[in-house]
Structure formats: C-alpha cells, structure tokens
Amino acid sequence: MFVRERRAFLSSSWAVQTIMIARVTKTTLSHVDADGRPRMVDVGAKPATRRTAVAEARVRFPADVARALREQGLRSKKGPILDTAIIAGTMAAKRTHELIPFCHPLAIENCRIQIDFATESELAIRCTVAITHKTGVEMEALTGAGIAALTIYDMCKALSHEIVIDGLRLIEKSGGKHRVRKGRGVA
Numbered sequence: 001m002f003v004r005e006r007r008a009f010l011s012s013s014w015a016v017q018t019i020m021i022a023r024v025t026k027t028t029l030s031h032v033d034a035d036g037r038p039r040m041v042d043v044g045a046k047p048a049t050r051r052t053a054v055a056e057a058r059v060r061f062p063a064d065v066a067r068a069l070r071e072q073g074l075r076s077k078k079g080p081i082l083d084t085a086i087i088a089g090t091m092a093a094k095r096t097h098e099l100i101p102f103c104h105p106l107a108i109e110n111c112r113i114q115i116d117f118a119t120e121s122e123l124a125i126r127c128t129v130a131i132t133h134k135t136g137v138e139m140e141a142l143t144g145a146g147i148a149a150l151t152i153y154d155m156c157k158a159l160s161h162e163i164v165i166d167g168l169r170l171i172e173k174s175g176g177k178h179r180v181r182k183g184r185g186v187a
Contacts, residue, residue, distance in 0.1 A: 031102050040102045046134040051175030053130075055141035057149040058167040059123040065160045066121035081155045085125070086113045089148030093129055096143040103139050106131055111140070113148055125149055126171070136176045142168060 033039045061069065074081045090111045097105040110130040118124035127144035129137040149165045156163055173180035 038102065040104070041135070043104065043134040048132055048134050049175045050132050051130065051136050052128065052172070053136060053138040053141035053170065053174075054126060054128045054172040055138065055145040056127075056167065056169055056171050057125045057145040057165060058118065059125065059149050059152045060164040060166060061121045061123075061156070062160050062162050063121050065156065065163070066117075068159060069156065070117075076155045077158065078155050081152055082115045084155060085115060085148040085151040088151040089113045089125070089127055089144040092147035093127060093140040093144030096140045099143060100139055104135050106133060106135070106137065106140065108137065108140060111144060113144060115148065115152075123152065125152075136173060138170050138173050138180075142170060 030041045031038055069076075069081070078084070090113060092099070093111045094108055097103040108129055108131055110128070112128045114126045114128075115123055125145050125148045127141045127148065129141040129144065131137050146165075146168050149168070153163050153165060170180055171182065178185060
C-alpha cells in the first residue's frame with residue numbers, strides 16, 4: 001500500500017511541479033530528499049542562535065458588522081473576541097509541530113499577539129515568536145496569526161458569513177541563514 005501511495009504522490013502534479021521547479025531554479029527544498037520523498041530537516045549540526053519571526057493576518061468585516069463590534073467593545077455572545085483570539089493564537093503557535101508534519105517541537109520562549117483595527121472594518125493580527133534554538137520559528141508565527149484570525153471569524157460568524165480572512169504572510173524573520181524584512185528576503 002505504501003509503495004502505491006508514494007507512486008501516486010510522486011506522480012501528482014504538485015510533487016512533479018515542486019521537483020521540477022527545484023531542478024530548474026537550482027534550489028533544493030529542505031523537506032524533500034533527492035528521491036522526492038518528504039523528510040524532516042536535520043538541525044543537529046546547526047548552532048543555536050536567537051531567532052524571531054513576525055507574521056500577519058487580516059480579518060475584514062462588512063462595515064455594519066465592524067461598527068456593531070466596536071459598539072459592543074469587541075465582545076460577542078461567545079465572549080471577549082480579541083482576548084480569546086490571543087489565547088488561541090498563542091496556544092496554536094506552541095503546538096505548531098502537532099499540526100505541520102515536519103516542524104520541530106520547540107519550547108517557544110516568547111509569543112506575542114497584537115490585534116488592532118488597521119482600517120474601519122479590518123483587523124490586523126501580528127504574531128511575534130522568539131526562541132534561542134537551531135531552527136526558525138516562522139511556521140509558529142504564521143500558525144499563531146492564522147489561528148487567531150480563525151478564532152475571530154468563529155467568534156463573529158453569527159453576525160455575518162461575509163467576514164474575510166486575508167493576507168496571512170511572513171513579515172520578518174531573523175537569526176538563521178535567511179533574513180526576511182518587510183515580507184522580502186534580505187542578504
């Protein structure tokens with residue numbers, strides 16, 4: 001059964017495209033071995049450094065819903081929306097390795113989630129994660145921001161199903177081999 005599943009995976013358009021892109025661009029994907037099989041990255045020989053990552057997500061509300069939420073002090077029938085999202089996002093960041101198969105389990109040293117209105121009808125969620133370790137924390141920051149956004153949707157869906165979660169992205173990353181600043185790789 002495993003051989004058949006592996007053949008199906010390797011013949012899938014995603015796997016073929018991924019391997020072809022890696023060959024064409026002369027890059028390697030860290031979680032795919034030379035045979036195209038998924039693998040966990042060995043970080044044993046890497047030095048432990050201070051690593052940080054900042055991710056962002058946006059939650060956009062219909063104007064009348066945003067207005068109602070502001071009037072209600074950002075509370076719904078389920079409770080305090082932002083506080084619940086901060087707790088959920090923090091919990092998710094700490095458990096990223098249970099959600100994404102090749103993420104290393106990490107004892108996160110800091111996780112901070114900030115949620116503010118960026119416009120009259122859009123919340124900006126920023127999740128900052130930090131650790132001194134051999135591997136980065138961008139997946140933890142992305143998971144924290146994403147789950148905080150999903151929690152806000154869940155807390156508000158009784159008001160509208162036209163709420164949009166958008167723009168989940170890495171904003172900053174430092175401390176490892178690659179740096180990201182303002183959403184772009186830097187040398």
